[in-house]
Amino acid sequence: MAQKIVTLITGGEKGLGLKTAQALSKQGQVIVIGALDTQKAKAAVEAMTKAGNEASYVALDVTNHAQVQAAEQYLEDKYGYLTILINNAGIVTDAMKPSQEIPLAALHQEFDVNFFGSVDVTQTMVPLLKKAEHAQIINLSSNMGSLGLATDPNFPFYNMTSLGYAASKAAINFETVSFSKDLKEFGIAVNSVNPGFTDTEFGGRNTNDPKPAGMQTPDEGAAQIIKMASQNPHPANATFTENAGELPW
Template identity: 30%
Template sequence: MKFALVTGASKSIGFEVVQQLAQKGMYVYLGSRNLESGIEAVDKLKAKGLNNVEVIQLDVTDNESVLKARKEIGKKTKVLDILINNAGVYGGHPQTALDSTIDQFKATYDTNVYGVVRVTQAFIDLLNKSSEPRIVNVSSSQGSITLHSDPTYKYYDYKGAVYLSSKSALNMYTVVLAYELKNTSFRINAVCPGFTKTDFNGHRGTGSVADAGKRVVKYALIGNDGPTGKFFSEENNPETGEIPW
């Protein structure tokens, strides 16, 4: 049996990813900042017959919480096969380059960027023990500088200095991490789940949570001949999925 950890997984896309991985026979640790919410999420999955899930209290913005989660999971398994860095925040309003506050940037980066670094570094030793370690950083096509520099891009007018720049930073971390582990069996990619209807965007999205989950899970399960250090958004490129940074 393979073991996976998904952060920010008590609801929406993260919850769906946990469900789909569990349905495929993985043992999944459902990371949740709020323990009660995580317990409720696990209960929902167990009610569906998915008993191979377990809640782990994990606040990606709190180093002690991350280290405690690593210690707890380390008591249960010596190997982690999949890490999905899903936890993310939008960053509030305003999102303009001139009016966004430094506190907004700090809070958003603390989750979307630093949180990924904290969790990845904390669990890299367990991932190193897997024969097929996979890391998926849940990003957004909105973090593509190339696309947002193109006036013909369908979301060109949907700018946001805080959120977009945090995802761009996450993308660069993904590139560097994949480069550093290029001569190993790691496969590390940034994946955009698409403009999904969730609480995150006030349910203004157009895609389903089920489809978003499939897009993330796909890259968590690629073989050793699969891509690494790439940026995928099947919503923007249905043919190959890959989009420019």
């Protein structure tokens, strides 16, 4: 009998992570939400289980190594493997601030969550991913982390600098490239996805505020993540994509 697909989504209790969790749950994947806010995660899990699907949550601050290890232990005890890891948890603390004015502490904070957090979760989950029939890792990147786009005057966000956020997302792209090479021999696909500019509470946005031009709905933002996670075994490795297709690194 084929293994059930077990999917861990960090920051899966709200925003794009929740949209992704709900869609993959409807497809029958077993969802484990790695949550900073366990109250929200509890409500999300209850809705999924009420609909007849298997879901649970673990307390998971990606900057807390003890919690990362406890999440691995939980998955090990309950399933013995992990099929899909979605590194979705992310923050921005320096949106559109001039580079020369961003406190170093803000840069550290962004790297701690966006880069070091996702690397720690990935390294810790690799033994479980190796035990899945067809594993994959999806890293939530951003078009803001593309050096190709950041240096292209035609890129709509060319003049928007957010040094820490953009650099941490570029680092995530390197995380994708590095892990994709190192995990290829184990049949684990590793890819980056750009959800695009989306109407979530990201960066403290109030979703009741008017939508700026070009802002997508959460369904549109989650579509490429869901598409990637729905293909298992995953045919692509070391790609950086969005709804419209491939992006330059």
